[in-house]
Amino acid sequence: MWKAIVLVLLAAFAPGSFADITGTVTIQGKPNSKDETFVAQAPNCGESPIRHTENWKIGPKGELADVVVWVVDPKLLPFDTTIEPAPPPKIEIKQIGCRYDPHVIAVQAGVPFTIINADPTLHNVHAKVYNGPGQPPGADVFNFGQVYQGQKDDKQFDDPGIYTLQCDVHNWMQAWVKVLKDPGFGVTGPDGAFKLNFGNNTLADGDYKIDAWHPRFAQPLEQTIHVKNNTATVTFQFDGSKSF
Numbered sequence: 141m142w143k144a145i146v147l148v149l150l151a152a153f154a155p156g157s158f159a160d161i162t163g164t165v166t167i168q169g170k171p172n173s174k175d176e177t178f179v180a181q182a183p184n185c186g187e188s189p190i191r192h193t194e195n196w197k198i199g200p201k202g203e204l205a206d207v208v209v210w211v212v213d214p215k216l217l218p219f220d221t222t223i224e225p226a227p228p229p230k231i232e233i234k235q236i237g238c239r240y241d242p243h244v245i246a247v248q249a250g251v252p253f254t255i256i257n258a259d260p261t262l263h264n265v266h267a268k269v270y271n272g273p274g275q276p277p278g279a280d281v282f283n284f285g286q287v288y289q290g291q292k293d294d295k296q297f298d299d300p301g302i303y304t305l306q307c308d309v310h311n312w313m314q315a316w317v318k319v320l321k322d323p324g325f326g327v328t329g330p331d332g333a334f335k336l337n338f339g340n341n342t343l344a345d346g347d348y349k350i351d352a353w354h355p356r357f358a359q360p361l362e363q364t365i366h367v368k369n370n371t372a373t374v375t376f377q378f379d380g381s382k383s384f
């Protein structure tokens with residue numbers, strides 16, 4: 141009898157019972173821009189002075205990396221306080237070889253993430269509001285130096301939106317930060333796949349809008365998904381001719 145109750149409890153609290161929204165993102169057709177290769181000499185900045193812009197990471201079947209995917213206004217169910225919560229996902233961005241890795245991250249508003257200097261050189265991390273393609277950048281959010289290799293700083297953005305990180309010492313270094321109001325977001329890897337992270341939250345059954353944003357498209361894609369038992373899968377396809 142007790143054994144049965146314990147098994148039922150274990151089943152209810154198994155990791156699979158947290159929200160699990162997954163999918164893939166592809167691009168159809170050729171994008172309207174290309175990546176550029178350029179030479180930029182700088183001491184302690186990686187092995188090669190040959191560098192590349194990082195606009196596009198497209199796989200052989202159009203798999204698109206660096207796409208942020210999120211659920212709009214997720215209805216999160218109250219968390220059971222008798223369960224010890226898993227530690228929140230640790231989001232990190234590294235300056236390594238005088239580029240940012242990853243090139244695109246997503247974080248929740250008001251939740252700290254970590255910026256690391258992995259290079260034996262000075263970088264400064266200059267965060268600005270992004271106002272959209274062709275628009276002048278908005279206000280500075282923070283601007284600080286990372287002087288030594290291994291320096292780590294926790295930062296946060298208090299307001300949802302899109303931000304850029306730039307290094308003023310190495311002017312080609314740029315990264316994107318998408319800041320979301322709610323948990324339930326992810327970024328595609330080189331295989332175009334994503335898994336949205338809801339932390340320990342579960343999601344009420346129902347229909348939700350889900351958005352996908354890539355830095356080289358002015359507008360996110362949006363569609364509706366039906367979530368049942370905390371799960372849904374979804375695919376997005378960007379139209380390359382709408383990129384810039």
Ligand SMILES: [Cu+2]
Nearest residue numbers: 263307309310
């Ligand atoms: Cu730098």
